[in-house]
Amino acid sequence: MTSSPYLQNQALKDRIITADQAAAHIKSGMLVASSGFTKAGDSKAVLLALANNTQNQAYQIDLVTGASLGHDTDGQLAQAGILRLRFPFQVDRTMRKEINKGSLYFIDQHLGETAELLKNGHFPAIDVAILEASKILPDGSFVPTTSVGNAAEFAALAKKVIIEINTSVTADLQGIHDIYPTGIYPGRSPIPITEASSRIGTTAIPLDTDKVIGIVWTDIPDSPADIAEPDPETSAIAGHILDFLHQEVEQGRLTKSLLPLQAGIGKVANSVLHGFADSEFEDLTMYSEVLQDSTFDLFDSGKLLFASAASITLSEAYQKRIFENFGPYKDKILIRPQDVTNAGEVIRRLGVIAINTAIECDIYGNVNSTHISGTHMMNGIGGSGDFARNSALSIFVTTSTSKEHRISKIVPMVTHVDHTEHDVDVIVTEQGLADLRGLAPRQRALRIIENCVHPQYKDELRSYYERACTLRGGQTPHILEEAFDWHRRLSSSGSMKKTVEQGCPTV
């Protein structure tokens, strides 16, 4: 395979190796870093070679990425049993199982903090970084592919670097990256972003070529995003949010261009963003983590002016359509490091409207985003905390029930807290929207129960709250003896619903 135009640095032309050869550089005990953010721009050859080739039973590495990897890589690494520690995020079914068995340590981190923690000595030094590039430039710097994530920090921090040059990526992506090092204290400067479209950095990631131990060629596209079609419940949630934003405009608290939008991955976020296409809102911007299919539909509808994120993660059909004709979008997108996209500093300054998904919420507005029944990890907190804490409006969405109403997503007390009452302004289910701004906990409880809870659970939740007020009182009334009764019932009977046999709990 010819090295040009993908490999323009002379010194690196004789370092081309196979994925297996690259994997052989990774020794047991190492902290390994890989590019990749929400399945985009990840290592597609070396990590899989590592998973497939390692025979040594005692071989174990620690792995840090931007966020989730594609191509079943996390699953194969977990299956191979070669990970001791994984951070800061994952979405893999096999890996999740190993994490919850306790056979693989997982550190669930705010995605905006991982680079900060690495630079700050919370972890040992990175031994090897595996970074996907679309091109290496004459000076050794490289153009990333569909994500930046933590790649720039990994390139700077790692002792050794392996580059995967992915020839399947459209050359049109060159120029959309905005690489800005947040630096180390003391003496560092503000991140100078003042609007979603502020360009502050370079279009390639600087790299000390002396650290490069191998160049690996690949031509494998990113794993496609799952397609999540709207359903009546997600459409209802999207409708409530759009109505709410409409009222905010009417009351003069927002303009029709709103504030920069952030939306997590998934059906609801996609539904909301699609809803904007037919709305009164205009000249919208996004300051988010991930650009999904709906982002490009919003560009096409003329509603969206600009979008900033750490990655582009598209379905198969959109990958084909968008990347084959990227020109019209090129000046409207910046892909940046995740310690910039998720920087509290910038999110607070811009005043973002953040829409994230809850696993469960409680009557006071505390949110669990990560742990099923308080113990079992789902994916991780991701960037939801970075946005919820610092946004102008922090909105959490969930259906009011799941598993054919056997689970209420609004519970007396969440079994794990990722976002405290302080960081949750609005909760939305298909039942309705609870605007919690300016309310004390007892007021929040009444509004959440009234507006968001499924009718099958409303009476019991109201009863819990009222009895908690009478029996215990306090700023945040609870009956600790009963707070997790719904979860206990779910565990023993498969449903949170009270059966006749179970009767009333004694207090």
Place this chain on the structure above:
Amino acid sequence: MTSSPYLQNQALKDRIITADQAAAHIKSGMLVASSGFTKAGDSKAVLLALANNTQNQAYQIDLVTGASLGHDTDGQLAQAGILRLRFPFQVDRTMRKEINKGSLYFIDQHLGETAELLKNGHFPAIDVAILEASKILPDGSFVPTTSVGNAAEFAALAKKVIIEINTSVTADLQGIHDIYPTGIYPGRSPIPITEASSRIGTTAIPLDTDKVIGIVWTDIPDSPADIAEPDPETSAIAGHILDFLHQEVEQGRLTKSLLPLQAGIGKVANSVLHGFADSEFEDLTMYSEVLQDSTFDLFDSGKLLFASAASITLSEAYQKRIFENFGPYKDKILIRPQDVTNAGEVIRRLGVIAINTAIECDIYGNVNSTHISGTHMMNGIGGSGDFARNSALSIFVTTSTSKEHRISKIVPMVTHVDHTEHDVDVIVTEQGLADLRGLAPRQRALRIIENCVHPQYKDELRSYYERACTLRGGQTPHILEEAFDWHRRLSSSGSMKKTVEQGCPTV
């Protein structure tokens, strides 16, 4: 009383009124704002007049401040029953009782966010602001006293303003304030602080004199801070922290000047700061909320170069000593708005070492800073969340037990979460220090149990953790049926300790 040199603005000279006259301007239903941060620079006349004069049973106002008020003002307002809502912080025994009875709504807020929430429409407009000043300048701007807190934002946002000119404050304070408006989005700029000593604003608070409805004279000093002498437990905690910081320097992660320090109010913080006076550390700085007695001892020892905070809160002896001879400290202190001192942006940029107090911690490192037994408000989260989330090192301190060992401060699961595992790097009790950096939850549990728990509770906590791993497993093993057993025992028997009669819980 002569108006000069305290009142230099011509237009305001004929607006001098009594506290009672000023209070009469405050009508039922209003949102009232008062200066004051940790008992410093608060309204000392008008709010008390309001508490004492109101006869109308239906009269109720909402009150927002910087933080806690001194002089029993919060207690008298609560006693008078004229508050409907209070935010964002309080420390008063009477007020706490009313809050926990549910007869007074309290919103517990990150202190760095209150101004942001007011500007952002989370609350109605402020009707009247009562602001303490040491001087009104010819252009109508005013020099604050011992705190800034939210006074500058209140002056800008309120429809009407009452100024309390406090003639007891030393004129030497003029020049130490650094008033910087953080502005509103879209289009706002970074807060340009790059070190604790960066001066970015003006020395007086701008004021539209047309809004001033009255000038009230007072000469009442701030309530003195309670003196908290070190005891063996707090000294042990301070010792563990100093040892830990020493190790961080030895390992090259910190220099001898450390990073800017933040310390909450109280015995432990005072002990730690006093410990620095005899330490190897030098050229220290503080980027904190409150400057306490210990700050001035550190200045006197030559260890501290500079301190930035929202207020100066001193004991009676220190008030006398420091304010009567303020000259030597004047160039070493900046007193700023609390949305600047507590700005996540600045805290993250500088890399602060934050030391805050926990009411209880759990084995995974989640911290409850506010709610006794999960229901009853103590004081509020204050600025602890602003600092814990954004600091370079987030340290939480607590004694391992209280009430003669009847309460363990390390529990299986906290009953209320203010700071999640993501925001807690180090936990310290008199038993020892748990450095949680780079650890997954199961590792965190073992380290916290081993290093921080009192011997009387260690076996049972270890048993809980081990059984949770076996029975439930997961990323964060818990047994929901038992998670609050210690709190239930406390509630029923007055002690968290297991008695023989209670036997083993069934699972």
